[in-house]
Structures are given as structure tokens and as C-alpha cells.
Amino acid sequence: MGSIRLDNILFNKVTVNFDDRFTLSEINWTIEPDQHWVITGTNGAGKSALAAVLAGVGEIENGTITGLPQNVGLVSFEAQAELIAKELKKDDADIMDVISLGTPVHEMIFDNCQDPELAQALVEKFGLSQLLDRAFRKLSTGETRKVMLIRALSSKPDVLILDEPFDGLDANTLTMLQKHLASIVDTTPMIMVLNRFDEMPDFITHIAYVDNGKLALTVDKKDENAFNELYQLLHLKTTDLSVPDADPANKLPALDPNQPLVRLKQATIKYGDTVIVDKLDWTIEQGQHWQLSGPNGSGKTGVLSLITGDHPQCYTNDIFVFGFQRGNGESIWQIKQFIGYVSTALQWEYRVSTSCKNVIISGFYDSIGMYSKSTDNQKKIADQWLALLGMEDRADHPFNKLSYGDQRLLLIARAMVKHPPLLILDEPCLGLDDMNRQLVLALIEKICEGKETTVLYVNHHAEDQIKGIENYLGLKKNN
Incomplete structure (x- = not known):
């Protein structure tokens, strides 16, 4: 030898x-x-x-x-x-x-x-x-x-x-x-x-x-x-698998293809004399994937909450979202139905002991946990998502027993089941190790390959780029 x-x-x-x-x-x-x-x-x-x-x-x-x-x-x-x-x-x-x-x-x-x-x-x-x-x-x-x-x-x-x-x-x-x-x-x-x-x-x-x-x-x-x-x-x-189709029974109202998803004109966020975001013009067209970057305190979360309708100053700004000019009597739920949202805060909130499959199905109902009886078609779509994620064998595993990275993947799938026109991923890699970060970025790439959902990827570092995202907005912290 x-x-x-x-x-x-x-x-x-x-x-x-x-x-x-x-x-x-x-x-x-x-x-x-x-x-x-x-x-x-x-x-x-x-x-x-x-x-x-x-x-x-x-x-x-x-x-x-x-x-x-x-x-x-x-x-x-x-x-x-x-x-x-x-x-x-x-x-x-x-x-x-x-x-x-x-x-x-x-x-x-x-x-x-x-x-x-x-x-x-x-x-x-x-x-x-x-x-x-x-x-x-x-x-x-x-x-x-x-x-x-x-x-x-x-x-x-x-x-x-x-x-x-x-x-x-x-x-x-x-x-x-x-x-x-x-x-x-x-x-x-x-x-x-x-x-x-x-x-x-x-x-x-x-x-x-x-x-x-x-x-x-x-x-x-x-x-x-x-x-x-x-x-x-x-x-x-x-994998040759593509993003699973939406459920025809949960179809969202059609949007005007000639209108942008989001348009902010001279958007400003300030608290007293402190200006966080100053006169921002930003238009997000349908099918146009964006990366929003900037340091802590630059206003990333504030801009997102203007879009979602969660910021009190959204009515004092010129904001057009999903066919609505903000402040004309629309409800916040009319806006939110068109948005899928994933953040670390959502993951902290999602502490219920439910199965991986039910986490995905809960996206049809915008709920944390399952409180309604799911349809056969919703179960089928959830199975397709699990197959895409390589998690078919964990359909019945408790969500709260999974790794942090696998939980994040499932929450992105949950946000995507309805094929929202806009998917907002707010620091989706925060708290993830290298491997799980790669997994999440791979899933975002797969979603960007689709046609129906526009991705808005929010992070700290402009150089942390994703294949398929070709539009960038960098915010700077006002001194």
C-alpha cells in the first residue's frame, strides 16, 4: 500500500x-x-x-x-x-x-x-x-x-x-x-x-x-x-421547476398594464425638523425588479411603509399605488392585497406550531397560522412549492422546528402563493449564515424568472446583487 x-x-x-x-x-x-x-x-x-x-x-x-x-x-x-x-x-x-x-x-x-x-x-x-x-x-x-x-x-x-x-x-x-x-x-x-x-x-x-x-x-x-x-x-x-401557478379561486383584481405599480413624487419623510427622506421620485413599473439599498437610518423602511400604507405620512405625499391615488378613499386592505411581504419581524411573529405545508397555505388567507379549511387546489399548490424548495419530505414537519433559513424560504413561498404584483423582501438574508443566504438568494432568482410578480429586494449592500434584478435605488443617510 x-x-x-x-x-x-x-x-x-x-x-x-x-x-x-x-x-x-x-x-x-x-x-x-x-x-x-x-x-x-x-x-x-x-x-x-x-x-x-x-x-x-x-x-x-x-x-x-x-x-x-x-x-x-x-x-x-x-x-x-x-x-x-x-x-x-x-x-x-x-x-x-x-x-x-x-x-x-x-x-x-x-x-x-x-x-x-x-x-x-x-x-x-x-x-x-x-x-x-x-x-x-x-x-x-x-x-x-x-x-x-x-x-x-x-x-x-x-x-x-x-x-x-x-x-x-x-x-x-x-x-x-x-x-x-x-x-x-x-x-x-x-x-x-x-x-x-x-x-x-x-x-x-x-x-x-x-x-x-x-x-x-x-x-x-x-x-x-x-x-x-x-x-x-x-x-x-x-431544478426545471418554475414558480407554481396561482389558485384561480383566489385571483386578484386585474391591474391596468399601462399604469406603474408604484409612483412616488417628491416623497418626503420627516419628524419635526429631521428629514429622513427628501423629495424622492421613484416609479416601479410592472415586471421591473428593484434593489433598494442604504445604511441604517437612510429611510428604507419608511419608504416601504409609504408603499404599503403603514406610514402615517403616506397621505401627505403624492403616492400612486396599484391604480389608487392615495387619499382618495381607498382602504389599506385594497392596497395590501397586491403585496407579498417578508421581513425578519414577520418571522419573529410567526411562532405558531403549524406544519410547513400549512405555513404556505396560510398565504392564501394572509394569516399567521391556519384558521380556515384549505381547498384541494391550495394543498396541491403548496405541494408544488415544497417540491420547488426541495422540502417535499418535510410537508408535515412543524415550522418552528426548522432551521432559521428554511423558515425564511417557507415565508417567501407563503408571500408568493397568490402571485402578488409586488413582492417586498425586506432584508430577507438578515440573520442567515452563508449557506442559508445562498438558498434565499437562489429562490429570489427563481421568482425573478417568472412574469407576474415584481420583486423589490431591500438590503444594506448595493454590491450584494441578484441575477434578474437590474434596477437599483440607493438611499443615503441625511446628516
């Missing part, structure tokens, strides 16, 4: 550029010798780029990497494409009218091979014996993938980097590969890029979650709660 030769690999605030096509930013990451990692994330997030850096690909613009291995066994679609491209170039070499036949498979595998005995055994296991004399470029995609795996596995690598290694393999080859990888875990550190959690081998110890070119989270697989939350996050990010 051999031993792992790898030292710690340390990424310290590393920014890597890939030919101006993609950039990884501010990567902090430690890989220890006895760890086996999976890198995961959505398409285009930077998973393959991060794996490629370990193989020396990319230009380091900032930061440092120490402990990079000398001998890397790499299998990836990019490396596969490069090999094919090199082979195709040989067709262009028409020297002396000689037509290139391309490199035969046996040469690709056994030239400079560090472990010919293992290579031969894998050739037989993977069913390539009959193809050794064939040109590499004449192989199918799955066959070229097998050749690359054999090359990497028989190179006596210091570390093995496998980018989607199971894609394109038949069932028998997949099983053999998994068994072989399990047999070398004590001698060869492995880093895999995988989209699907159900393909993750049992020997994986850690998961790196990449999002938008950044290493957003690292999770120890033994941490069951963190692992389950990451699974839920990937479900939300990658």
Missing part, C-alpha cells in the same frame, strides 16, 4: 483569468492530502475553471497558490477537445501529399506511460483491446473518454482531477471506474467536478460550491446539516 505524496494546496485570494473568457475571483481554498473533493455549482459558475487551475491552466493575476502538484492526471471535456483538435490538425499537414492517419490508440495510451501494467489491465476492463490500432480521432466520444481515463489513471498522478468523469460511459464501464477509484483512495487524492449529487462516490470528504466565478462555500461531507442544505441549494439553482 502506497501513501499520499501531496502537500497542502493553498489558494490565498487568487484571481485567475482564462484568455479574457472567464475569471475566477478571490479564491480562498485549502486542500489537505487526505481529502477528496467534489466541485459543484450551476452551469457556467466556474467549476471546470477551478479544477483546471489545479492543472496549471489560466493566468494568475492576483494572490498566490502554494503546493500545486507536479504530476496531474486530468480528464475533462476541454482536454478531450484539445486532443481531438491536435489530431485534426494533422489532416492539414499535406507535406509530400501524405495523408495523416492520425495517432493510433495504443500510442496515445502507452507512449510515456508510467504504469503499462495498469494501463493494459484497464484497456481490457474498458473493452478497448480491439481498438488499439484504430486512430484516436476515429473513436466515439465515449471511447475517447475511456482512453483519457486510462492515460490519467496510469500516469501515477500526484492528484487526479476528473471533470464529469462519468458522463458518456456505459453502465459496465461506469461500475468498473467507480470500483477502481475506490481502490486508490488511500494513495491518490481526487478532485471531481460533478453536476449531480447522486453520482458522488462515498469516499468524497468535502464539497466546494462555485457560484459566479467565486468559491462561495466549502462543506465537510460529515456535516450532515450543511451537506443537506447544499443539496437543497443545488436543487433550487438547477
